[in-house]
Amino acid sequence: MGKRIGMEVSLAIAEAAKMANVDVVAAYPITPQTHIVERMAEIVANGELDAEYIPVESEHSAMSACLGSSAAGARTFTATAGQGLELMHEVLYVASAMRLPIVMAVANRALSSPLNVWGDQSDLMAVRDTGWIQIICENGQEAFDLTLAAFKISEDHRILLPVMIHCDGFYLTHVVEPIEFPTQDEVNKYLPPFNYPLPLDPDKPVTMGAFAPSFIYTEAKKAQEVNIVNSKQLIIDLWKEFGKTFGREYHPIEKYRTEGAGTLLLTLGSFGETAMTAVDKMRDEGQDVGLLKLRLWRPFPFEELRETVNGAQTLIVVDRALSFGGPGGPAFSEIRSALYGEKKRPKIIGFVGGLGGRDLTVTEFEGMVKRAAEINDTAAEKEYEMFGVRE
Amino acid sequence: MENLGVYAARLAPKIDGLAPGHRACIGCGEALAVRIACKAMGSNVIVANATGCMEVISSQLPATAWDMPWIHTLFENNSAVASGIESALKVMIRKGKIADKGTKVVAMGGDGATSDIGFQALSGALERGHDFLYLMFDNEAYMNTGIQRSSATPYGASTTTSPAGKKSIGQKTAKKNMPAIVAAHDIPYVATACPSYPFDMMEKVKKGLAVNGPAFISVFSVCPTGWRSSPDLSVKLGRLAVQTGAFPLYEVENGQYKLSLDPAPLRPIQEYFKLQGRFRHLSEGTVKQIQEKIISDYEKLKRKVAC
Incomplete structure (x- = not known):
């Protein structure tokens, strides 16, 4: 060793x-x-x-x-x-x-x-x-x-x-x-x-x-x-x-506290660590929130994604990049496309944040879960939202 | 001289790194130049080729004209690719991963790939001192894409992006002096060569390969398609370029300039121009002006040789 x-x-x-x-x-x-x-x-x-x-x-x-x-x-x-x-x-x-x-x-x-x-x-x-x-x-x-x-x-x-x-x-x-x-x-x-x-x-x-x-x-x-x-x-x-x-095994998509989760956050990269803390906090408060961390971006793990989101009502994808004038953050639009053909799929909500070194804290991940619930309650299908913009 | 050329060809090595059956135009000076270079290089080399005519005519899948390890990747990066190959061989030999066979690395590119788009990568590789030979096949324009001007296009030449017209004489700028720029990197060997002088060229390629460190040869490559000249005149045009002083043959060994051939007195540039469509529009006045510049440049070169 x-x-x-x-x-x-x-x-x-x-x-x-x-x-x-x-x-x-x-x-x-x-x-x-x-x-x-x-x-x-x-x-x-x-x-x-x-x-x-x-x-x-x-x-x-x-x-x-x-x-x-x-x-x-x-x-x-x-x-x-x-x-x-x-x-x-x-x-x-x-x-x-x-x-x-x-x-x-x-x-x-x-x-x-x-x-x-x-x-x-x-x-x-x-x-x-x-x-x-x-x-x-x-x-x-x-x-x-x-x-x-x-x-x-x-x-x-x-x-x-x-x-x-x-x-x-x-x-x-x-x-x-x-x-x-x-x-x-x-x-x-x-x-x-x-x-x-x-x-x-x-x-x-x-x-x-x-x-x-x-x-x-x-x-x-x-x-x-x-x-x-x-x-x-x-x-x-x-x-x-x-x-x-x-002694350390890796997977295309890593799961964190996803058992029975109605709402799943999905992150790419280091924000997964912050999101884990946020999930712990929300779980402690009785919310059924879990976390997916996408590790393998190419080749894209279609089957693994479909398996892991199975059962969730809401999937929140957090992108740290924009597709200007496009269908939301790049990871969001790919994930939505990957799940499009599924008979039973969660509502997929995209947030773009953490651009150019802007931090996304535990509070912000909690905020995303809250905002996703609000979007879910409205009938309108929203492409995506930029999160944490000062307007 | 002409008869000697025919006889002497039998003295050239039989080996052909660039095999027959490639797709070059009839009378292609570059294909001839590459063939002669390959004869001089022998078989113990690895070639990194830039995008251009040479890659297109020699490597169309599923066939290849190359009887040597050859790699083409992009337009502007052959010097960097050659750097990688040279470094890889060096370290793998040092670590005992491969045997030291004395393999040499050669980068090849046209004038556009070398003096324009790949200029930075070339300068970087020369400055870092990689042990490789760079062969610039200079046909004085972007021929592969359809005869567009490059920085190597001579003053007054009509190309598709420097067309002669009512308000233009064609190319408005003088040919970039690549050998001088390369020599400014203080590399051990720089030369100019022309396949119309095949033995001179083969000697230079051998010298360039033999030196320890970077070497650079600018090889004059007549392009009948782009120059609008008769395909049977390519060798003659090469000789005229040298004998008129439009493309003098010389070497710069460790900074010391040396003429390979001093065709005094220089033949009138009109002899060279009149065989090509790209200069046909030039007025007598412009030709005279170009003639004066050639003589002055040639004298400058001779002064460099003298010191």
């Missing part, structure tokens, strides 16, 4: 990449991701890890260097946030379509303008359709565990997809938490060396990233879709294996 120590979550993410013995880190600094890449640079500079740290000149080049590194067969890690994730946007599609295993930690941040460096999930939602496996963390232990497990998922020959590990900027990345670390021996046993099936190698030439006209592009995209859809069960299995090895 390893030890439980207090560590800033950013450093714990770097620790996971170090224990995974990554070969190449290509990164560009951006708040609030900086502590992750500073620590990686330090780890390499100190000789704690034998790796190449490429201090690239932009995030576009960070992800591009990751493409080359992964294609050459090296275990590859990077991290970014907000604007950086947007600057690498087009490169993200290439990583997934070319089946290149890369693990990237994202310190979720608001998007300009106005400039705002604080926690928000607009960046996360903007890269929704890039074909990456996307996993959302709630606390420091999860950030460490899920980063480590991400290498196993990404490099599994049945999957071979890049993985994003999302952690709320500041709210999660900059807090010090008690985290249980395994020993290096345990990690070595858990994570075999990266063995990419067809790396760039002069002894066995391959053409990667070929050009696909219309007669074959659709088929290539269908293959990609089948691959990521099929990866869901494998991710679940690999998290089970992680649980057996390290």
Whole structure:
């Protein structure tokens, strides 16, 4: 067994990449991701890890260097946030379509303008359709565990997809938490060396990233879709294996006090912790409120969602991103769509809040439950509400 | 010279990294340049190719013309992809994960990918000092998308986005001096080359691969489609570009400029222009003005060589 120590979550993410013995880190600094890449640079500079740290000149080049590194067969890690994730946007599609295993930690941040460096999930939602496996963390232990497990998922020959590990900027990345670390021996046993099936190698030439006209592009995209859809069960299995090895098992949707709950809150990321406290308080007061925490954003866990909401009358989805002029927060509209075909489904109410680092406290989660009840009482179907706006 | 060219071709290596059967236009100077570069590179290389004509003509699924490990991802990032490959090889060799086979990394891109959209990524990779060779195939416009001007388009050339018209002479700006910009990064090797001088070009590619650190070669690539020239004149046009001083051949080794060929006296630029549709609209006055600029630029280059 390893030890439980207090560590800033950013450093714990770097620790996971170090224990995974990554070969190449290509990164560009951006708040609030900086502590992750500073620590990686330090780890390499100190000789704690034998790796190449490429201090690239932009995030576009960070992800591009990751493409080359992964294609050459090296275990590859990077991290970014907000604007950086947007600057690498087009490169993200290439990583997934070319089946290149890369693990990237994202310190979720608001998007300009106005400039705002604080926690928000607009960046996360903007890269929704890039074909990456996307996993959302709630606390420091999860950030460490899920980063480590991400290498196993990404490099599994049945999957071979890049993985994003999302952690709320500041709210999660900059807090010090008690985290249980395994020993290096345990990690070595858990994570075999990266063995990419067809790396760039002069002894066995391959053409990667070929050009696909219309007669074959659709088929290539269908293959990609089948691959990521099929990866869901494998991710679940690999998290089970992680649980057996390290004693902590993860699921696409985590449930908290959902037994007999008439009203369910659903959160993504670190606000799950606050929502748990709110649920405890409301339960103590006799309200039948429970909490769902969406961990696996892509591939989307349709069956698991349908199972977990079964029986609830109201489902409150809390988004930290807007879809301007659209059908509510991105998670809300997807969840509503996922449940649309169900014969018996809860009334789904969307709130958008916590933008640009604005806090959502226990009181606010209680307020959402109250407001949802009011909306429920009115006949009008409301798309969504922005919560906590000063008007 | 012409006959020697025919005879000497037999002396070139037989190996072809770019196999026949690709989809380049007839008379494509870039396909010829890439083929010659590949002969010089041999088989122990990994190529990172930018989006452009070369990727489109050589890699249409399900076929490939590449008999070497080759990766294409995007337009503006081949230098960064090459950085990643080079770093990966370095660390995996150091960690004993792969054998040290002396594999070299080559990035290829057109003038648009290199001097415009991929300029930042190139500068970053040069500054970081990755051990790779960058080959810029310069056909002086965005040919793949339909002959739009780039920063490498020469003054006066008519393209689809710098068309000659009543109020325009065509391209209004001078060709960006990429070799000088690259040389300003203080990298060990910079050169210009042209497939019309295949042995000179092969020597330069070999030199560029051999140096430790970044190397850059700007390769003149005649484009009959974009220049509106006859496909059978591509080799001749390459020679004329060199002999008129429009595209001088030189090397910058550790900062020291050296002419590869000094075609004194320079042939009149009109000999080069008259074979191409893109310059056909130019008045005698403009041609004279361009001629003066070429002579002055060439003298500037010779002064760099002298010091």
